[in-house]
Amino acid sequence: MESRIDRIKKLLHSASYKLTPQRESTVRVLLENEKDHLSAEDVYLLVKEKSPEIGLATVYRTLELLTELKIVDKINFGDGVSRYDLRQEGAAHFHHHLVCLECGAVDEIQEDLLVDVEKIVEKDWNFKVKDHRLTFHGICHRCHDGLDDQE
Numbered sequence: 676m677e678s679r680i681d682r683i684k685k686l687l688h689s690a691s692y693k694l695t696p697q698r699e700s701t702v703r704v705l706l707e708n709e710k711d712h713l714s715a716e717d718v719y720l721l722v723k724e725k726s727p728e729i730g731l732a733t734v735y736r737t738l739e740l741l742t743e744l745k746i747v748d749k750i751n752f753g754d755g756v757s758r759y760d761l762r763q764e765g766a767a768h769f770h771h772h773l774v775c776l777e778c779g780a781v782d783e784i785q786e787d788l789l790v791d792v793e794k795i796v797e798k799d800w801n802f803k804v805k806d807h808r809l810t811f812h813g814i815c816h817r818c819h820d821g822l823d824d825q826e
C-alpha cells in the first residue's frame with residue numbers, strides 16, 4: 676500500500692500537485708476498497724471515519740483530480756451514479772465490468788481482450804483508440820449456480 680501511495684504521490688507531483696493529507700486520506704480509502712466501485716458519497720463517508728474534518732466538496736475535488744490524472748476512472752453502471760475505480764497500474768486501457776442483473780455484483784476483467792476489435796476500429800474508421808468502456812450485463816456465476824440448484 677505504501678509503495679502505491681508513493682507512486683500516486685509522484686504522479687501528482689509530476690502534474691504539479693501535492694499529496695495533501697486530505698488527498699492522501701481519499702487515496703487510502705480508494706486503495707483499501709479497491710474491489711468496490713464507490714460513489715463520491717461512499718468515499719466521503721469512509722474518509723470521514725478517519726478524517727472527520729474533511730468535507731464532501733474536498734473529497735469530490737480530489738476524485739475529479741485523480742480522474743483527470745487517470746489514476747482513477749469514473750464509471751456509471753446505468754443507475755445514474757458516478758463511481759470511482761482505481762486504474763490498474765500500468766494498464767493502457769480501462770478494465771471491463773460484469774454487472775449481475777440478479778444480485779448487482781460487479782466483477783472485473785483485467786485483460787484487455789479487445790486488441791483485434793481495436794485494430795478493426797483503427798483501420799476501418801481511421802480512429803485512434805485511446806481507451807474504452809465495456810460493461811457486460813447478465814447473470815453472475817454465483818446467481819447462476821443458485822439457479823442450477825433449483826432445477
Ligand SMILES: [Zn+2]
Pocket residue numbers: 712760770771772783
Ligand atoms: Zn472496476
Ligand SMILES: [Zn+2]
Pocket residue numbers: 775776777778779780814815816817818819
Ligand atoms: Zn449475481
Ligand SMILES: [Zn+2]
Pocket residue numbers: 768787789790793807
Ligand atoms: Zn484496449
